[in-house]
Amino acid sequence: xTSSASAQPSxxxxxxxxxxxxxxxxxxxQRYEYLVEIGEKLTxxxxxxxxxxxxxxxxxxxxxxxxxxxxxxxxxxxxxCDTAIIKGVxxxxxxxxxDKTPAxxxxxxxxxxxxxxxxxxxxxxxxxxxxxxxxNKMKGQAQAFA
Numbered sequence: 001x002t003s004s005a006s007a008q009p010s011x012x013x014x015x016x017x018x019x020x021x022x023x024x025x026x027x028x029x030q031r032y033e034y035l036v037e038i039g040e041k042l043t044x045x046x047x048x049x050x051x052x053x054x055x056x057x058x059x060x061x062x063x064x065x066x067x068x069x070x071x072x073x074x075x076x077x078x079x080x081c082d083t084a085i086i087k088g089v090x091x092x093x094x095x096x097x098x099d100k101t102p103a104x105x106x107x108x109x110x111x112x113x114x115x116x117x118x119x120x121x122x123x124x125x126x127x128x129x130x131x132x133x134x135x136n137k138m139k140g141q142a143q144a145f146a
Contacts, residue, residue: 011108014096019116028122035088042091045080054141058133060126061086065094065134067141073101075142079134089119089131097138102146110135 009017025031049066056063061083067075077094081087096113097105110132114120120128 008099011096011100011104012112015109015113015116018092018096018113022117028118031117032085032122035092036084037088038091039081039084039087039089042080042087042094043078045078049078050080056130056134056137059086059130061130063090063130063134065090065138065141067097067138067145069145070099074099075102075105075145077138085123086127086130086134090134093134093138097142100142102142105142106139106146108139 050064054064054066063081065079076098079090079094
């Protein structure tokens with residue numbers, strides 16, 4: 001028997017779970033390796049979705065993110081990146097943003113996530129700007145479906 005959407009954790013529960021997982025890893029080297037592993041497990045993006053409109057232009061890496069509606073008012077995301085560490089961040093964001101409505105996506109507090117993961121301390125300022133550009137792109141795409 002499958003349960004309804006109520007069984008899915010809230011966004012804040014998802015963020016707390018991600019942060020808890022990273023806290024178990026201890027030092028930044030282990031967290032970095034884990035982010036790379038997450039990126040390697042990201043479902044390959046449909047090459048047809050790698051369009052200019054899905055490109056995150058502000059990012060130093062080549063990042064594409066693309067939403068698709070599921071027919072129930074929620075969006076599913078796919079993404080890709082040519083840099084291992086940022087691909088891991090994309091994978092986290094794809095997982096966090098998928099299966100949510102545009103309003104839920106808009107309400108996501110990624111600052112809580114990035115602070116908990118200590119990304120600001122460990123990514124260069126340019127990468128940090130790029131990570132937020134990915135978030136802004138995904139939120140903007142969601143609003144287009146609202």
